[in-house]
Amino acid sequence: MSSSHSPPETVLAASGPRRSRFSHFLVQNVGLALVVALLIACIILYCVLYLVTQHRLPGGFELTSTLNNTMPLAFAGIAQSLVVLTRGIDLSVGGVIDLTNAMAALTLNGGPVQTTLWTAAILGVGVLCGLLNGVLVAVGRLQPILVTLATLSIFQGIAIKVLPQPGGAVPAGFTNVLANPNWPVSLLYIPLIGLIWAVFRRTRLGVSVFAIGNDAMAASSHGISVKRTVILAYMLGGFASACGGLILAATSTAGDATTGNTYTLTSIVAAVLGGVSLFGGRGSGLGAVFGAFVTTMVVNILFFAHIDPLYQTFYEGLFLLAAVVAANVIGQIVRRRR
Amino acid sequence: MSIAAIEAVDVGKAYGGVAALTKASFTAEAGEVHALVGENGAGKSTLIKILGGRVRPDQGEVRIGGRPVSLSGPEAAHKLGAWTVFQELTLLPWMTVAENLLLRREPRGGFGLIDRAATAREADALLARYGVMHVDPRALVEDISLAERQVVEIVRAISHDPQILFLDEPTSSLVEREVEWLFGQIRALRQTGTCIVFTSHRWGEIRSIADRITICRGGTDVGTFTDIDEDEAVRLMTGRRVEALYPPLVPLPAAAPAVLEAADLAGPNVKRISFELHAGEVLGLGGLAGHGHREVFRLLFGDAHANSGEIRVGGKSRHFRSPRAAIAAGIALVPEDRKTEGLLLQMSVRDNATLAILKRLTHFGVLDRTAERQAAQSVVDSLRVRTAGIGLAVGALSGGNQQKVLLGRWLLAECQILLLYDVTRGVDVATKHEIYELVSRLASEGHAILFYSSDAEELAHLCHRVLVMREGVVAAELSAPGITAEDIVSAAVRDHLAA
Numbered sequence: 001m002s003s004s005h006s007p008p009e010t011v012l013a014a015s016g017p018r019r020s021r022f023s024h025f026l027v028q029n030v031g032l033a034l035v036v037a038l039l040i041a042c043i044i045l046y047c048v049l050y051l052v053t054q055h056r057l058p059g060g061f062e063l064t065s066t067l068n069n070t071m072p073l074a075f076a077g078i079a080q081s082l083v084v085l086t087r088g089i090d091l092s093v094g095g096v097i098d099l100t101n102a103m104a105a106l107t108l109n110g111g112p113v114q115t116t117l118w119t120a121a122i123l124g125v126g127v128l129c130g131l132l133n134g135v136l137v138a139v140g141r142l143q144p145i146l147v148t149l150a151t152l153s154i155f156q157g158i159a160i161k162v163l164p165q166p167g168g169a170v171p172a173g174f175t176n177v178l179a180n181p182n183w184p185v186s187l188l189y190i191p192l193i194g195l196i197w198a199v200f201r202r203t204r205l206g207v208s209v210f211a212i213g214n215d216a217m218a219a220s221s222h223g224i225s226v227k228r229t230v231i232l233a234y235m236l237g238g239f240a241s242a243c244g245g246l247i248l249a250a251t252s253t254a255g256d257a258t259t260g261n262t263y264t265l266t267s268i269v270a271a272v273l274g275g276v277s278l279f280g281g282r283g284s285g286l287g288a289v290f291g292a293f294v295t296t297m298v299v300n301i302l303f304f305a306h307i308d309p310l311y312q313t314f315y316e317g318l319f320l321l322a323a324v325v326a327a328n329v330i331g332q333i334v335r336r337r338r
Numbered sequence: 339m340s341i342a343a344i345e346a347v348d349v350g351k352a353y354g355g356v357a358a359l360t361k362a363s364f365t366a367e368a369g370e371v372h373a374l375v376g377e378n379g380a381g382k383s384t385l386i387k388i389l390g391g392r393v394r395p396d397q398g399e400v401r402i403g404g405r406p407v408s409l410s411g412p413e414a415a416h417k418l419g420a421w422t423v424f425q426e427l428t429l430l431p432w433m434t435v436a437e438n439l440l441l442r443r444e445p446r447g448g449f450g451l452i453d454r455a456a457t458a459r460e461a462d463a464l465l466a467r468y469g470v471m472h473v474d475p476r477a478l479v480e481d482i483s484l485a486e487r488q489v490v491e492i493v494r495a496i497s498h499d500p501q502i503l504f505l506d507e508p509t510s511s512l513v514e515r516e517v518e519w520l521f522g523q524i525r526a527l528r529q530t531g532t533c534i535v536f537t538s539h540r541w542g543e544i545r546s547i548a549d550r551i552t553i554c555r556g557g558t559d560v561g562t563f564t565d566i567d568e569d570e571a572v573r574l575m576t577g578r579r580v581e582a583l584y585p586p587l588v589p590l591p592a593a594a595p596a597v598l599e600a601a602d603l604a605g606p607n608v609k610r611i612s613f614e615l616h617a618g619e620v621l622g623l624g625g626l627a628g629h630g631h632r633e634v635f636r637l638l639f640g641d642a643h644a645n646s647g648e649i650r651v652g653g654k655s656r657h658f659r660s661p662r663a664a665i666a667a668g669i670a671l672v673p674e675d676r677k678t679e680g681l682l683l684q685m686s687v688r689d690n691a692t693l694a695i696l697k698r699l700t701h702f703g704v705l706d707r708t709a710e711r712q713a714a715q716s717v718v719d720s721l722r723v724r725t726a727g728i729g730l731a732v733g734a735l736s737g738g739n740q741q742k743v744l745l746g747r748w749l750l751a752e753c754q755i756l757l758l759y760d761v762t763r764g765v766d767v768a769t770k771h772e773i774y775e776l777v778s779r780l781a782s783e784g785h786a787i788l789f790y791s792s793d794a795e796e797l798a799h800l801c802h803r804v805l806v807m808r809e810g811v812v813a814a815e816l817s818a819p820g821i822t823a824e825d826i827v828s829a830a831v832r833d834h835l836a837a
Contacts, residue, residue, distance in 0.1 A: 215428070
């Protein structure tokens with residue numbers, strides 16, 4: 001960038017003052033802001049219902065159990081977000097959770113060293129699952145939805161092979177570290193995830209993931225390797241799913257090769273509620289974490305509102321629709337006012 | 339003699355058996371501004387894509403600095419100092435202007451992480467260095483205008499200090515002031531020895547900036563010139579003389595009824611406007627961009643709501659709540675940006691042409707495919723749409739032919755009132771000529787046409803009357819015969835000059 005040439009005369013002058021940085025920040029993070037607002041509203045509603053029915057406010061036990069029950073979905077939501085940001089979709093999230101959960105139940109019964117080694121190995125399996133997806137999508141040029149639908153079944157099948165019957169036992173120490181049942185230690189996950197996401201967003205890989213989600217052709221013309229980025233995104237997603245599988249094993253203190261299945265769809269819900277665009281290129285993993293908490297809170301609210309469990313999914317569906325429509329409308333209003 | 343900065347030798351490229359470029363050669367030197375001109379379909383864009391590394395040629399050779407190169411992608415070209423602003427912009431819409439400008443060269447802070455605040459600051463400095471103060475580096479690309487995006491894309495390319503800069507129709511979305519800015523930048527680059535190759539459809543621009551001009555026609559170069567007048571250039575590009583571009587004006591019958599009236603119409607950016615549009619008339623709307631033309635069209639088409647005033651169709655007062663209502667009343671709009679306003683690019687010519695009359699072609703819920711085909715074929719035949727067949731995706735046609743398909747859709751729907759908004763923008767000379775003939779023919783068949791154009795010459799030749807708008811009102815009304823482009827321009831800027 002030399003400055004040797006003389007400045008040309010014509011300048012495109014600014015027509016007015018610029019928007020404040022805060023205004024830019026708000027508009028560019030409107031999805032995140034909305035999910036936080038939604039979560040706060042859900043928590044308030046939950047507390048009110050709890051107070052009315054239980055005649056006291058929810059306490060440490062409720063907080064701890066909500067956190068521990070939600071963390072697997074939170075990680076599944078991050079896994080989904082990473083892939084959706086590249087304009088893909090990962091239906092195998094549930095399969096990876098099944099597999100890693102089953103492996104955890106089978107292998108985590110030794111001492112601390114052995115447990116640590118197996119934990120690392122299980123995370124590695126998650127990464128390998130992601131690698132398989134990524135290679136099939138990026139190198140095989142196959143549709144993500146087809147690839148991951150197939151690998152979902154494959155991972156589920158392997159999980160059943162690993163742990164044919166629900167069971168196994170997870171040591172208490174493992175549970176206390178990953179999903180402490182007595183104290184809301186899991187609350188620490190949220191700032192930790194926020195920090196990791198902020199770092200990710202500031203790495204070359206993070207920028208590349210967003211860039212190819214925006215426009216893969218344009219990104220590649222600026223030297224970003226689309227294949228490499230897609231594969232790495234699926235691998236990171238596999239890692240996050242494996243984290244979910246491990247935490248799920250820790251909370252349930254046992255394994256079940258089918259318990260992860262629901263996470264395929266709920267992870268998409270968490271990501272979308274969290275402001276991740278299914279068209280790729282925008283959103284945040286932290287948003288998906290908040291999205292996961294919103295879905296948990298909705299279940300809690302329905303419980304305390306004495307909704308017949310038979311109709312629970314009906315109301316969940318209504319809520320999801322209302323939330324997405326509202327987010328869309330508010331998002332558009334914010335953009336239009338600029 | 340200097341070594342050629344860039345050289346294309348007999349390059350050719352075919353897409354699916356159709357040659358986009360048969361055998362084109364040209365040479366541009368360091369410190370030269372070289373224009374590639376020709377009709378759409380002459381192969382200019384393909385040539386630029388090959389030179390920029392986006393497309394690999396099937397045959398021929400590209401030489402940079404005298405050495406043959408094989409470009410595996412745009413990045414390979416960048417390494418050789420060749421940067422391209424492609425016609426399809428490559429900015430990432432949901433990232434900020436700053437992130438786009440500094441993509442892959444972001445400033446790093448602690449732990450080697452990208453420093454986002456510094457990115458914005460550096461981008462700000464970069465924009466300021468090139469005299470761009472009106473773009474906020476912290477804004478998302480999605481939230482800035484098309485012209486601003488074009489400017490940002492240009493700044494990104496020139497900020498890499500290119501040895502060679504390719505610009506494919508850089509001015510098509512820019513207004514006068516921005517074109518001036520761009521030319522300032524180009525002159526500065528030329529001084530430092532950069533070779534600049536650009537394409538444009540605007541002869542005035544080409545004359546004012548280009549050192550040499552290479553004319554392309556039918557996928558090959560027909561010659562490089564240092565001094566050539568417009569008549570000769572048009573003849574070489576099209577084989578037609580410039581006077582023959584416009585059809586003769588068909589006189590209006592004395593008792594033509596007013597089919598569309600605006601009475602004291604006011605709305606966003608439109609202060610108060612009244613006019614009558616008669617059957618068989620081409621009524622021009624002219625003036626500088628941003629003075630309410632677009633809004634007048636939107637009001638008439640039910641796409642914006644009037645604050646006051648009245649629209650009358652066939653003498654009856656109408657209030658359109660949506661474009662659908664306007665279409666039902668026989669009003670059709672052909673916008674300048676057919677990509678986002680009207681055509682389904684992935685769908686066929688047939689589907690696009692018959693979209694508005696599907697109901698008529700459907701019997702008991704079943705679409706009559708034969709009637710649909712006939713209807714679409716009639717559009718292709720009567721409007722001379724150049725397409726390989728009615729089954730071809732509309733997106734594969736050239737801009738002018740896309741316009742014809744859209745116009746054909748409304749003619750099938752028997753719309754009598756046609757609102758044509760800058761329909762010839764970015765369209766090549768030969769297709770422009772066909773569109774002019776079409777406008778003239780449709781008017782003589784009794785259609786009433788409201789015609790906005792950013793090209794005053796076009797208005798002067800094509801319209802029975804021209805209303806020149808300024809700041810949301812009609813500043814002048816000119817009547818044929820004897821309208822000149824100068825009259826229109828001077829009416830549009832009179833106050834500006836006086837001020």
